[in-house]
Amino acid sequence: MSDTWLDEIKWTEEGLCPVIAQQAESGKILMFAWMNRESLALSVAEGYAIYWSRSRKRLWRKGEESGHRQKIIDISIDCDEDVILLKIEQEGGIACHTGRESCFYRRLIDKQWQTAEPVLKDPQQIYKKHE
Amino acid sequence: MSDTWLDEIKWTEEGLCPVIAQQAESGKILMFAWMNRESLALSVAEGYAIYWSRSRKRLWRKGEESGHRQKIIDISIDCDEDVILLKIEQEGGIACHTGRESCFYRRLIDKQWQTAEPVLKDPQQIYKKHE
DSSP, X not given: OOOHHHHTSOOOTTSEEEEEXXXXXXXXXXXXXXXXXXXXXXXXXXXXXXXXXXXXXXXXXXXXXXXXXXXXXXXXXXXXXXXXXXXXXXXXXXXXXXSSSOSOOEEEETTEEEEOXXXXXXXXXXXXXXX | OOOHHHHXXXXXXXXXXXXXXXXXXXXXXXXXXXXXXXXXXXXXXXSBOEEEETTTTEEXXXXXXXXXXXXXXXXXXXXXXXXXXEEEEEGGGOOSTTSSSOSOOEEEETTEEEEOSOOSSOHHHHXXXXX
């Protein structure tokens, strides 16, 4: 029951670690968020991504409102032990709160951030059912 | 000559933005680093990744010592405008200072971070020529 793997992570002063969520099958980057020690331990225990919401200052079970949970397939850490890479299966195929597959939907074209991915589902539909 | 696209980024208090570098062709995540406004503007101008080294507190032209430059193929920003995704071509096929393709070479297996990728080139060979 060793927590050595958690101790090895170089948490920030706030006790956080940046996390990249990548669609396991396609390799697409879906989002970027933060975890603290508790949320990472819970993620591993439950098999689904649980982040630390810096704005709400609480655990954020991804999909708790939208249903768009992220099943964890694989977890890696970088050479500096301060960034985590999650390979996940994105339930519902939507990671972004705008209703798009990925949060990285704007590309730099002609020095403008241009929207390059469609909204797959109206956010009002995504979040309505839990209001 | 508008810099609006730079102004739109929500830089941290230190003037930084996290950057994910992804191999364009394979989708593999190679590394995670930081940019400031100057380094991002230079990256776009030069077409190669230039980061801000937080430890050395200076611009870090990726590959300046190793020769392992990162040619920029595509740049995206996330919905919160505070994370950048670079799709790159990794020259030399090695992004990590340990001589591996990716910095994310350790996987969580049985609650241990286990090395899952080979060293492609001895770091002493990589960095020797510029000493």
